[in-house]
Amino acid sequence: xxxxxxxxxxxxxxxxxxxxxxxxxxxxxxxxxxxxxxxxxxxxxxxxxxxxxxxxxxxxxxxxxxxxxxxxxxxxxxxxxxxxxxxxxxxxxxxxxxxxxx
Amino acid sequence: xxxxxxxxxxxxxxxxxxxxxxxxxxxxxxxxxxxxxxxxxxxxxxxxxxxxxxxxxxxxxxxxxxxxxxxxxxxxxxxxxxxxxxxxxxxxxxxxxxxxxxxxxxxxxxxxxxxxxxxxxxxxxxxxxxxxxxxxxxxxxxxxxxxxxxxxxxxxxxxxxxxxxxxxxxxxxxxxxxxxxxxxxxxxxxx
Amino acid sequence: xxxxxxxxxxxxxxxxxxxxxxxxxxxxxxxxxxxxxxxxxxxxxxxxxxxxxxxxxxxxxxxxxxxxxxxxxxxxxxxxxxxxxxxxxxxxxxxxxxxxxxxxxxxxxxxxxxxxxxxxxxxxxxxxxxxxxxxxxxxxxxxxxxxxxxxxxxxxxxxxxxxxxxxxxxxxxxxxxxxxxxxxxxxxxxxxxxxxxxxxxxxxxxxxxxxxxxxxxxxxxxxxxxxxxxxxxxxxxxxxxxxxxxxxxxxxxxxxxxxxxxxxxxxxxxxxxxxxxxxxxxxxxxxxxxxxxxxxxxxxxxxxxxxxxxxxxxxxxxxxxxxxxxxxxxxxxxxxxxxxxxxxxxxxxxxxxxxxxxxxxxxxxxxxxxxxxxxxxxxxxxxxxxxxxxxxxxxxxxxxxxxxxxxxxxxxxxxxxxxxxxxxxxxxxxxxxxxxxxxxxxxxxxxxxxxxxxxxxxxxxxxxxxxxxxxxxxxxxxxxxxxxxxxxxxxxxxxxxxxxxxxxxxxxxxxxxxxxxxxxxxxxxxxxxxxxxxxxxxxxxxxxxxxxxxxxxxxxxxxxxxxxxxxxxxxxxxxxxxxxxxxxxxxxxxxxxxxxxxxxxxxxxxxxxxxxxxxxxxxxxxx
Numbered sequence: 082x083x084x085x086x087x088x089x090x091x092x093x094x095x096x097x098x099x100x101x102x103x104x105x106x107x108x109x110x111x112x113x114x115x116x117x118x119x120x121x122x123x124x125x126x127x128x129x130x131x132x133x134x135x136x137x138x139x140x141x142x143x144x145x146x147x148x149x150x151x152x153x154x155x156x157x158x159x160x161x162x163x164x165x166x167x168x169x170x171x172x173x174x175x176x177x178x179x180x181x182x183x
Numbered sequence: 184x185x186x187x188x189x190x191x192x193x194x195x196x197x198x199x200x201x202x203x204x205x206x207x208x209x210x211x212x213x214x215x216x217x218x219x220x221x222x223x224x225x226x227x228x229x230x231x232x233x234x235x236x237x238x239x240x241x242x243x244x245x246x247x248x249x250x251x252x253x254x255x256x257x258x259x260x261x262x263x264x265x266x267x268x269x270x271x272x273x274x275x276x277x278x279x280x281x282x283x284x285x286x287x288x289x290x291x292x293x294x295x296x297x298x299x300x301x302x303x304x305x306x307x308x309x310x311x312x313x314x315x316x317x318x319x320x321x322x323x324x325x326x327x328x329x330x331x332x333x334x335x336x337x338x339x340x341x342x343x344x345x346x347x348x349x350x351x352x353x354x355x356x357x358x359x360x361x362x363x364x365x366x367x368x369x370x371x372x373x374x
Numbered sequence: 375x376x377x378x379x380x381x382x383x384x385x386x387x388x389x390x391x392x393x394x395x396x397x398x399x400x401x402x403x404x405x406x407x408x409x410x411x412x413x414x415x416x417x418x419x420x421x422x423x424x425x426x427x428x429x430x431x432x433x434x435x436x437x438x439x440x441x442x443x444x445x446x447x448x449x450x451x452x453x454x455x456x457x458x459x460x461x462x463x464x465x466x467x468x469x470x471x472x473x474x475x476x477x478x479x480x481x482x483x484x485x486x487x488x489x490x491x492x493x494x495x496x497x498x499x500x501x502x503x504x505x506x507x508x509x510x511x512x513x514x515x516x517x518x519x520x521x522x523x524x525x526x527x528x529x530x531x532x533x534x535x536x537x538x539x540x541x542x543x544x545x546x547x548x549x550x551x552x553x554x555x556x557x558x559x560x561x562x563x564x565x566x567x568x569x570x571x572x573x574x575x576x577x578x579x580x581x582x583x584x585x586x587x588x589x590x591x592x593x594x595x596x597x598x599x600x601x602x603x604x605x606x607x608x609x610x611x612x613x614x615x616x617x618x619x620x621x622x623x624x625x626x627x628x629x630x631x632x633x634x635x636x637x638x639x640x641x642x643x644x645x646x647x648x649x650x651x652x653x654x655x656x657x658x659x660x661x662x663x664x665x666x667x668x669x670x671x672x673x674x675x676x677x678x679x680x681x682x683x684x685x686x687x688x689x690x691x692x693x694x695x696x697x698x699x700x701x702x703x704x705x706x707x708x709x710x711x712x713x714x715x716x717x718x719x720x721x722x723x724x725x726x727x728x729x730x731x732x733x734x735x736x737x738x739x740x741x742x743x744x745x746x747x748x749x750x751x752x753x754x755x756x757x758x759x760x761x762x763x764x765x766x767x768x769x770x771x772x773x774x775x776x777x778x779x780x781x782x783x784x785x786x787x788x789x790x791x792x793x794x795x796x797x798x799x800x801x802x803x804x805x806x807x808x809x810x811x812x813x814x815x816x817x818x819x820x821x822x823x824x825x826x827x828x829x830x831x832x833x834x835x836x837x838x839x840x841x842x843x844x845x846x847x848x849x850x851x852x853x854x855x856x857x858x859x860x861x862x863x864x865x866x867x868x869x870x871x872x873x874x875x876x877x878x879x880x881x882x883x884x885x886x887x888x889x890x891x892x893x894x895x896x897x898x899x900x901x902x903x904x905x906x907x908x909x910x911x912x913x914x915x916x917x918x919x920x921x922x923x924x925x926x927x928x929x930x931x932x933x934x935x936x937x938x939x940x941x942x943x944x945x946x947x948x949x950x951x952x953x954x955x956x957x958x959x960x961x962x963x964x965x966x967x968x969x970x971x972x973x974x975x976x977x978x979x980x981x982x983x984x985x986x987x988x989x990x991x992x993x994x995x996x997x
Binding site for chain 3: 175180
Binding site: 097104106107116154 | 189197201216219232238257258274277314329332336
């Protein structure tokens with residue numbers, strides 16, 4: 082138990098991923114939904130960095146780096162869209178987003 | 184030492200993120216999220232990814248959470264967030280199930296023995312230097328593409344959120360601006 | 375010469391197709407004229423071919439094209455004109471031409487004039503295929519074709535329920551018999567390997583007797599249906615629902631004789647199994663007597679004539695069964711002529727009496743319809759077998775054949791039947807044309823003679839009915855080039871037989887004339903049990919209805935309700951409704967609600983993960 086190996090980090094990443102999943106499924110407020118998806122991305126970053134460290138490869142950190150970049154731009158565009166939606170319908174509740182029914 | 188740090192930060196991170204997803208108050212959720220980001224960067228430092236840890240603090244905690252804070256101010260979400268009664272059992276079951284499965288996958292001895300490192304870490308070069316070398320030689324193209332993507336995201340953000348962009352104040356003459364102000368009896372125009 | 379074959383075969387088809395073009399239009403005289411003309415061309419070709427063969431030429435055998443060639447089965451569309459088929463062709467085309475011309479007048483006021491001629495010519499074409507084909511498969515095609523056309527023609531006035539019922543009865547009974555015929559054909563193919571007449575008749579002597587017996591029996595079952603032998607006879611009387619020209623052509627001269635033709639054509643087969651032949655002869659004799667008794671008391675002129683046809687068919691089968699094939703063919707030919715004449719005359723009477731069929735309501739029509747009466751008397755005398763008309767020669771030969779084969783019981787039955795035949799024929803004549811007062815006047819009928827051209831059309835038949843018997847010797851000489859001769863061992867008693875038979879026939883005529891000259895018989899006779907038995911056709915139709923038709927209908931209803939509706943329909947509906955219900959149940963997945971969609975996404979992720987774990991686990995276990 083004392084020796085922290087790759088497995089520990091991966092289990093941690095999994096737990097964080099599950100927490101993020103709960104958040105995505107549960108949240109009705111769109112803003113908080115986005116935050117929960119950020120948790121998902123973070124857990125994956127931890128996993129990448131850990132694998133990179135324990136295999137002695139820099140590729141993991143590179144991946145995590147690009148994920149961060151992408152997440153940042155995603156937040157920018159996502160919030161922009163959210164603003165437009167709010168201006169149109171005045172609410173950011175998830176249940177109002179039903180125009181794409183099958 | 185490392186173990187203590189790992190467990191401490193692990194527990195802290197989990198608690199913070201759980202609070203984020205479970206809380207009823209939007210402000211508390213936001214704050215605990217920011218804290219969680221910081222603790223994640225601690226992990227990066229533990230793993231010897233110094234550059235990544237700093238980038239995490241700057242970008243995530245600094246920029247992204249700030250964006251969320253602005254968004255919260257804009258949307259007037261300080262009120263209590265009402266959640267309708269979604270079946271909690273379904274959600275928890277699904278998440279637990281996926282967690283268990285992924286853990287099963289990672290715990291099982293799936294790590295191969297003959298994986299050769301593509302860009303090996305070196306003891307003699309500090310981490311930022313190594314990252315820089317790899318980033319600007321091997322990962323140059325993704326880097327440039329990411330730069331373009333960030334540019335596009337920025338423009339998109341401006342277009343989506345901006346208002347009255349068909350009129351440019353800096354290119355109008357003084358008289359037109361005065362005219363605009365006089366004609367505005369309802370206080371619609373904001374200069 | 376092949377040209378004449380093709381003309382004889384395809385002219386009726388051309389006429390039929392031509393008339394069919396106008397099938398839905400109101401009456402156009404040209405359809406009748408053109409079809410009659412084409413049939414006349416067919417007749418001329420048949421006569422040419424006949425005389426060609428008579429002059430001593432070889433039979434003409436053409437193969438038009440291949441129909442089927444699969445594996446070792448080879449069936450061509452081939453046609454053969456030899457002595458037997460030439461005789462049949464002459465009979466068919468003569469009677470058909472006369473009937474076509476007659477029908478132009480008979481169907482004068484009918485709305486479906488064109489359709490009638492289309493079906494009539496189609497029937498003639500099928501019959502020609504039947505008699506001209508050179509293999510059993512072609513025979514069967516013609517067999518089915520005449521069955522179909524006869525169905526359409528019996529049920530021609532399809533608005534009448536009795537007509538459609540009779541048509542269905544005829545067709546179904548024929549189909550039941552056709553099953554037997556098919557089995558016979560299969561047996562032939564299985565044992566011989568080919569369906570061509572040449573190959574079959576060459577191979578037949580080498581086969582086992584039991585196989586030959588089976589073949590003969592099954593083929594005869596098919597003939598029983600077509601020629602209305604007991605027990606498949608009820609359709610013939612009911613088939614009188616069709617127009618009278620149909621009865622004249624189909625149920626006197628052509629279709630019903632197809633069974634006799636089959637036995638005559640397959641004579642090499644039947645010669646080798648004389649026991650089957652004896653059975654056929656016995657059955658024929660039974661039918662002859664059976665039908666004659668039913669005709670004694672019938673009150674429908676067409677039915678009387680129909681039973682008389684049935685009776686004469688029995689005679690033909692007696693001849694064929696005893697091995698006297700040329701005698702059967704000869705009687706077939708003569709019978710066709712005078713029976714068709716009888717039917718056409720009855721048609722005239724019916725037309726005059728507004729389609730009234732009961733002779734008890736007629737009487738004394740001689741004054742109004744002299745020529746029809748004369749023609750019908752001529753035909754009846756020929757039917758009764760009085761010298762020198764045609765019936766005498768042919769019937770007499772059959773009786774001689776029976777006597778000389780020492781089948782005295784059969785001879786006795788046929789002898790009695792000859793008397794009965796004469797009796798009921800003249801009963802009909804007396805009741806319709808003579809017998810004192812004119813009963814029809816009390817029923818308000820205004821009869822008139824038929825059109826002149828119809829009488830002229832009937833004239834050739836009358837002539838043939840008179841003279842056909844005189845050509846017995848040339849006919850025998852001609853036909854026995856193909857058919858086997860029959861040894862008559864009756865040189866010493868031949869004269870006696872002729873006298874006895876003629877006395878019986880004359881006696882029958884005398885009794886009929888005496889009984890009916892003043893009118894109806896004692897009505898009390900109608901109450902007796904024997905009368906009732908005969909009048910109800912021995913209650914056989916009722917028996918069939920009660921014990922065969924009704925249970926079958928019940929069984930079909932059960933199959934429909936219990937099996938078809940409940941099982942088959944249910945399964946098909948079940949597939950459809952289950953798909954539909956699945957769709958309905960799952961369409962809530964796409965309600966546009968993002969959180970539920972996210973939930974479904976996670977469900978998908980979980981399933982994929984499960985698959986990954988299972989796969990890896992399986993690999994590990996296998997590896």
